Amino acid sequence: MESLKDATTSMIGVYGMAGVGKTWLVKEVERQLHEVKLFNSVVRATASRIPDIKEIQDQIAYSLGLKLEENSPVVRARKLYGRLRNEKNVLIILDDLWKKLDLKEVGIPFGSQHKGCKILLTSRSRNVVSNEMGATKTFAVDDLDEEEAWEFFKKMDGNSVESDEELRSTAIEVVKKCARLPLALATVARALRNESLFGWRDALQQLQRPCLEHSSSEISAEVHSNIKLSINHLSSEDLKQIFLLCSLLRRDTRIEDLLRYARGLGLIKGVNSMKAERDRLLKMMRTLKESCLLRDSKSTNEEYFDVHDLTYSLAKSIASKDNQVLALTEVDKDEDEDVVADWPNGESMKECNKIILRDPSINKLPDQLNCPQLFLFLLFSKDLSLTLPDNFFKEAKNLKVLGLTCMHFSSLPSSIGLLTSLSTLCLDHCNLGDNLTIIGALKNLNVLSLAGSDIKIVPKEIGQLLKLKLLDVSGCTKLKTISANVLPSLSKLEELYMGGTCIQWGQPNASLAELNKLSHLSTLEVEIPDAKAAPEDFFQKLQKLERYKICIGKEWVRFRNYQYSRTLKLRLNTSIDDFDHGIKKLVKRTLDLQLDKLKGVKINALEEVTDEERLSHLQNLHIQNGLDIESIINARNEFPHLQSLTLEGLPQLVSFCCQDKIDGTSLPQRALPLFGEKPTKIPG
Secondary structure, three states: OHHHOOOOOEEEEEOOOOOOOOOHHHHHHHHHHHHHOOOOOEEEEEEEEOHHHHHHHHHHHHHHHOOOOOHHHHHHHHHHHHHHHHHOEEEEEEEEEOOOOOOHHHHHOOOOOOOOOOOHHHOOOHHHHHHOOOOOEEEEEEOOOHHHHHHHHHEEEEEEEHHOOOHHHHHHHHHHOOOOOHHHHHHHHHOOOOOOOOHHHHHHHHHHOOOOOOOOOOOOOHHHHHHHHHOOOOOHHHHHHHHHHHHHHOOEEEEHHHHHHHHOOOOOOOOHHHHHHHHHHHHHHHHHHHOOEEOOOOOOOEEEEOHHHHHHHHHHHHHHHHHHHEEOOOHHHHOOOOOOOOOOOOOHHOOEEEEEEEEEOOOOOOOOOOOOOEEEEEEOOOOOOOOOOOOOOOOOOOOEEEEEEEEEEEOOHHHHHHHHHOOEEEEEEEEEOOOOOHHHHHHOOOEEEEEOOOOHHHHHHHHHHOOOOOOEOOOOOOEEEEEEEHHHHOOOEEEEEEEEEOOOOOOEEHHHHHHHOOOOOOEEEEOOOOHHHOOOOHHHHHHHHHEEEEEEEOOOOOOOOOOOOOOEEEEEOOOOHHHOHHHHHHHHHHEEEEOOOOOOOOHHHHOOOOOOEEEOOEEEEEEOOOOOOOOOEEEOOEEOOOOEEEEEOOOOOOOOOOOOOOOOOOOOOOOOOOOOOOOEEEOO
16 A cells, blocks of 8 residues: 555556465455545456456446547547546556556556556566566465464354364364465365365365365365366466476475486486586576466575475376376375275386375385386485385386485495486485495486485595586585596586595595596585695686585584585685685675684785675675784775675674775775674675
8 A cells, every 4th residue: 555655656567376365455445445535437347367458447447437439459548548637636557467468458557658647566487567567566375384374264264163162273274274275275264164164074174185286175266266277377387297297296396306317317408518407497486476376485585496385286187187197295195084005016017107295104115116217216205114025116127316314324225226318316415334335336327416415425426427418426424535537437427515524535545636537517505624635727717617615624513504505615724825826816706704713814904805895796705713814805895795794702802894984886885894703794
């Protein structure tokens, strides 16, 4: 309402997923506007998925008392345009836009054509209202919180659920299954009004299962049909497949893991490099979020994504059609009364192409997977009693993606060696021992992740994986050895993650010089305890990297902040001038710079690590444990994109800048002098 009163705002967009209440919201806005008489006229038209220009014109004309009897779209638009121009101020509500609507074609004056005409849009897509239509102000409509959902449900039900305690407890479970979505809450509440207890229990049973096309349930049909329409409207089959994979993986899945699975399944087409695939995937994820089919993780961690409960339910039913997907998750265990305790029979699994098991309650896996069509197998399990039989994958030779997480192996099943079509293998956080020689048989492997596992050595057999593009051994805290000449053998390697390891660089093990031989390397995460172990031109040759997290010096904690694609952490025992000047060039390109224990530095701490006065890329600066540091920068330094600054453990700090005057362009906001031992953060 405040935005509608703002004379500088001419178009407002409201967006959110299907069933969240966008139409209801603008109807309430319309009602209140009639009361306060902010506009001479308020008209509303529904655009729908396939907009009919003539129908939209008729809806607007009817609200204005105008008759459009002409057949020519151009004549009708001209007549409507003239009528709207005669209104001193008018609000036009265009509901349910699926794509850009040509206002001129409809006959709606806008902007300088008629400053008294404002437009309020609703859509399932942020992109439609913001980018395609050009709304200067947008509002996201999210689902209700738990208390709001319960109060709204009771109101729609007529408060009948408060009459009986057992009925009330069942109703609370029903509300949970409606996932705080207003349309679902209203639909179910109205259907169950004045229903008996057994009717409520039956409804809960129906809601606990995905809404399949052949289901007799009518309670959630309207909600699911609305969401399904959004899925079907996605612009490409590739985008739909990525969405379905996201939905099956659901929350607590890293976008990075999604990339590795999608890469193995060949879902990202038309690109050749990991960098290009990541860019394409991130663009697709943005499209899905703007379409309100995906959402940001509730943990606010940008590494992860989330899927609405009802969207997950429908996507699971679509993917599970014709027994093509078996997806059993912790959610199923918690919420369904009928828990699958035994493996499905062999015949029903022959057409299955994806299996995703997230802490399943299955007591025992079969001796063999009877799934000749299987492309994807993911098992996340903390149950130490759940084991994989030796011949488990013998009849799944078409498998392209295999992910086993938190498993304990005395040795890997020998049938893994038969998976010659495998493109992605992830054995994250597994107890593997060092018997990994079988992996050398997987000649078509593009992605190998052993992140967080207990391996102590990267064996020479991995050097046989000549098609490998990504190797991840990050967080392998026991890893000390990479066999010499393994890394140079991986001539196609583009991404190498080794953060959080204790690798001993140098003979008889791999040397840092071997990294410079990887001509396609674009991403590197590595810890170098002693910069003197690096060859003379080592850092100079790292200038080609697109993404990096490089830690130089001992006793750094593992990389935790993945917000920045280029991070450099320096802890040097001597002056940086004693090393390769390539370090200073890395500083120039770094987004996240962290400095620890700069010895002998008093004035202008940054001058120690860079010759540049303008660090145009720097977004985060963290300086700690500088016992002698009195100032951080001089007045010539500029950081046009700095977002955050942390100073910690600088007992001699007198001023941020070593000169009295600070140029206003040096920081996004002027920094005040900082004192004290505690971390000080200045937002950009």
